[in-house]
Amino acid sequence: xxxxxxxxPAEVYDIEPTQRSAVVLSSGGLDSSSLISMLLNLGWxxxxxxxxxxxxxxxxxxxxxxxxxxxxxxxxxxxxxVDLSSLKRLVSKxxxxxxxxxxxxxxxxxxESMRQTVVPGRNTVMISYGLALAESLGKKFxxxxxxxxxxxxxxxxxxxxxxxxxxxxxxxxxRKVKLLAPFAHLAKWEVVSVGNRFNCPFELTWSxxxxxxxxxxxxxxxxxxxxxxxxxxxxxxPTIYDKDPCSFLRNKED
Numbered sequence: 001x002x003x004x005x006x007x008x009p010a011e012v013y014d015i016e017p018t019q020r021s022a023v024v025l026s027s028g029g030l031d032s033s034s035l036i037s038m039l040l041n042l043g044w045x046x047x048x049x050x051x052x053x054x055x056x057x058x059x060x061x062x063x064x065x066x067x068x069x070x071x072x073x074x075x076x077x078x079x080x081x082v083d084l085s086s087l088k089r090l091v092s093k094x095x096x097x098x099x100x101x102x103x104x105x106x107x108x109x110x111x112e113s114m115r116q117t118v119v120p121g122r123n124t125v126m127i128s129y130g131l132a133l134a135e136s137l138g139k140k141f142x143x144x145x146x147x148x149x150x151x152x153x154x155x156x157x158x159x160x161x162x163x164x165x166x167x168x169x170x171x172x173x174x175r176k177v178k179l180l181a182p183f184a185h186l187a188k189w190e191v192v193s194v195g196n197r198f199n200c201p202f203e204l205t206w207s208x209x210x211x212x213x214x215x216x217x218x219x220x221x222x223x224x225x226x227x228x229x230x231x232x233x234x235x236x237x238p239t240i241y242d243k244d245p246c247s248f249l250r251n252k253e254d
Contacts, residue, residue, distance in 0.1 A: 003170035028065030034195025189232035
């Protein structure tokens with residue numbers, strides 16, 4: 001079908017050079033930065049869009065995003081920062097990333113603990129903004145770095161959602177824009193492998209929900225997930241952790 005989503009890295013290679021333009025949803029994190037690294041190395045014309053949805057860790061993410069923009073040499077006219085802080089007022093209650101009264105889960109994510117980090121509607125809102133920007137700039141795709149590790153609890157990272165969303169934005173843009181989600185079937189460690197292959201500057205990225213730069217906390221779920229991904233990929237982890245996340249990795253093995 002015309003709207004079919006690009007959902008595997010190999011499919012990116014099959015896209016005609018004249019179609020290789022995208023608005024990339026970029027948090028400043030490991031996944032989106034790996035995606036940017038891959039696309040730039042394959043000659044894509046990219047515009048980056050970053051969102052402030054009022055999360056407790058946004059300042060660290062934002063500064064990571066700015067460092068990455070500089071590293072990749074993205075011109076300022078190709079960089080957009082969108083204020084979505086109103087989303088926090090709508091959905092913050094009980095959400096660990098938005099509600100100061102809710103502790104950020106530590107250690108390995110379980111279905112119960114990960115559920116506390118779900119921000120209702122987040123990807124749908126962000127993709128919609130990405131669509132509006134892509135259509136106005138004449139870009140062919142909105143690119144998102146959703147991966148398989150997020151599927152079991154984040155409904156807006158699952159492949160069915162991404163496929164329907166691709167159809168939605170394709171029709172909404174009068175068949176001009178589609179969704180690019182080449183990590184949709186990859187585990188987190190496989191994303192690291194792709195990023196490493198394309199020289200992603202992992203040391204500039206930020207994942208932590210609790211720490212303060214330059215140190216990741218090493219105890220929150222995203223830190224543990226990050227450390228495990230590097231370990232499984234066999235890639236050196238350049239992250240500076242306040243506490244060693246390896247204790248959680250050993251506990252899981254036990």
